[in-house]
Amino acid sequence: MSAPTRVLGQPRAGSSSRALLVAAPIAALLAVVPLVVPPYGAILLAYGLVMAIGALGFNLLLGYTGLLSFGHSAYFGVGAYSVALMVKYLRVGSMELFLLGAIVGSVIVTAVFGIVCVRYTRIFFGILTLALSQVLWSLAFKFFWVTGGTDGLRVPTPSLFGGLVTGAGDKTVFMSHAYYYYVLILFGACVALMWVIVNSPFGMALQAIRDNETRAEFVGVRIWRYRWVAFLVSGVFTGLAGALWVPLNGLTTPDIMHWTFSGELVFMTVLGGFRSFAGPVVGAIVFNYLKTYAVGYTVYWQLVLGVVLVTLVLSLPTGIVGSAEKLLARFQRSRP
Template sequence: MSTRLPTFGNVGLAETLQNRRLLAGIVVFVVLALYPAMTLNAYHTRLLTWIMCFAIAAMGFNIVLGYTGLLSFGHAAFFGTGMYTVVLVMGRVGITDLVAVMVIAMVVSGLVGAIIGVLTVKTHEIYFALLTLALAQLLYILAVRDIGGLTRGTDGIGVTRPDFFGIPISELPAQIYLLGFYYHVVLVALAATIVLLWFVLRSPFGLTLKMIRENETRAEMTGVPVLRYRVYSMILSAMVVGLGGALYAVLIGHITPEYLDWTMSGEIVFMALLGGIGTFFGPVVGAGGFILLQELALSYTEYWHFTMGLVLFIVVLTLRENGIWGGAKTLVERLNDRRGEQ
C-alpha cells in the first residue's frame, strides 16, 4: 500500500563515520560560522538564516514523506504552531529565554503532531494528503477567525527579541544581534538537527520507517507495530518542523496566519521535493534552492509564482524523488565512473 517514492541505499553505521564526509561537514560548518564576521553582509546573513530555518523544516517534513512514504499537505500546521507558540509563550506566559522557548515550541508542535498523527494513521496516499490538508486548514481557520482570542486574526502579532541564559542580547544593535548572535543560534540548531536525524534515521527506528514505506503489509506481518511507528514519525517530524517555525518566527518578528495556510504546506513540500526527498541532505539543498530561486525570480520579475510553478512541474517530471541533490550525486558518480574507465 505504501507509496514507493524514494529509494535509499542501506547505509550502515560504519559508513556514517566515513572521514571524508565528516570532514566536509565540519568545513562547511566552520565556513558558514565565519561567514557573517568575514563579510559583514547583513543581507546575505539574513538570507542564510532564513534558508537555514526552512532547511530544518524541510528536513523534518521529509521524515514523513521521504522516510515513511506519506505525502502530507498539512505541515504548515506544525510550522505555524511553532511560530505561534513562540509568540504566545513570550507574550502571554512571560518566558523569554530563547532556549526554553524553542523547547516549548517543539513540545507543543510535537503534541499537535501526535493528534494529527493519530487521526491520520489509517489513511494512505491521496487520502492521507487530503486529510492532513483538511486538519491543517482547520487550524488556519481558527487562527484567521481568532477563535479563542489568541492570534489577533489576519493582523498577526509581533515577536519581541528573546533573552539568552540571562544575557540581555535583546538590547544589542540590530546588525550585531543578527550577524553576531541569532545567525549562529540558527546555524547550531541546523547542525544539531542534521546530526540528530542522521543517527535517528539510521537507527533501527529509522530503518523501520523505511520498511513501512517499502511495504506496509510486510512490516505488519513481521511484527512491526506499524500504526504506532507512523504516529512516532509524525511526532518527530512535527517537532523538527515546529523548531524551524519557531526559529523563523524570532527572525521575522511578525506572525500572521498565512504561515498556517495550505500554500505554506505546499512550499515546504516543494522545498523537500526540489532538493530530493529520496536523499538525506536533499531537503536542506531544496530549501536553499527554493529561497534563492525565489529571490532571483523576484529581482527580475514580479511574476515569480510562474517561475516557481514551472520549476516544480519540471522537477516532478524529470528528477522525481532524486531532486537536484540526488541528480548532482548521480552526475558526480557517472563522471567518476567515466574517469575510472579511462
C-alpha cells in the same frame, strides 16, 4: 552489469565518518558567512537554515516513511504561535523557553493529528493532513482576540543562551551574527539528530514500511505506531523551525498556517531531492534564495517558481542532490 546496490544500515567502513568529512567543511563555511557577507546575506541564509530544519522533519515522513503531508504548515505555525503567545501572555523573552514552549505545543498538536492521520496512506493521508492544517489556519484567522487575526502577533528580539546574549542594540547586527550562530548551532544539532534517527533500527523500520507495508507488518513492525512516532518527530522538527523563524521575521500571521506554505515545504524537498538525506536541506536553502529573488524581481514570482518546479520534475526528478550524486557516480565510473 551488476544489479544496483545500496547500503543502508549494515556495518560499512566509516559511513558516518564519511558524512562528517563532507559536513565539516560545509559547517566551517557556514560559520564564516557572517564575517564575509553583508548582514542581509547572513539573515537570508539564516532563513534558509531554519526552513532546512523544517524540510528535514518533513522528509522523515515523505522520503523515509512514504507519507506525503500537505499539512506541515500547521506544525510550523504551532511553533511560531507558541512563541508569539508566550510573549503576549507570559511576557517571556528567553529563546530557550520559546523553544521549549514550541516543542511542547507541537508535540501536543502533532500527537493528536497523528492519531487521526497515520491510519491512512496516499491521497487520504495527504487530504487529512491538509484539512487539519486548514482547521488551525482558520482558528488563527478567526480568533483575532487571541492570535491577532490577519495582523498577527509581534515577537521582539529574544535573549539567547539563558540571557548571556541579549538583543539590545542594532537588531540587524544581532540577527546576522548572534542569532545566525544560534540558528546554525541548532541546525547542526537537528541534522545530527536526524542522521542518527534515519540510520537507527527505527529508521530502517520506517524505510521498510515505505517499501512494503504488508511485509513490514509480517516481520513484526507495528505500522501505525511507527508511523505515529515518525509523524511526531517530523512535526516537532517543523515546529522547532517555526519557533526559530518567528524572531527572524519579527511577526507571525495566519499565512504561515495556510496550506500553500505546506506546498512550499513540499517544493523545497522535491527541489533538493527527497530520496537523499541532504536533499531537503539543499532544497530549502536554494528555494529560499529563489523565492526571495523572484519576489524582488517580478510580481509574477509564483509563475517563476511554477516553471522551476515543472522543469525540475520533468528534467531532474531526483532533485538537485540526487542529480549531483548521479553525475558524481558517472564521473567516478568514467575514471580509468
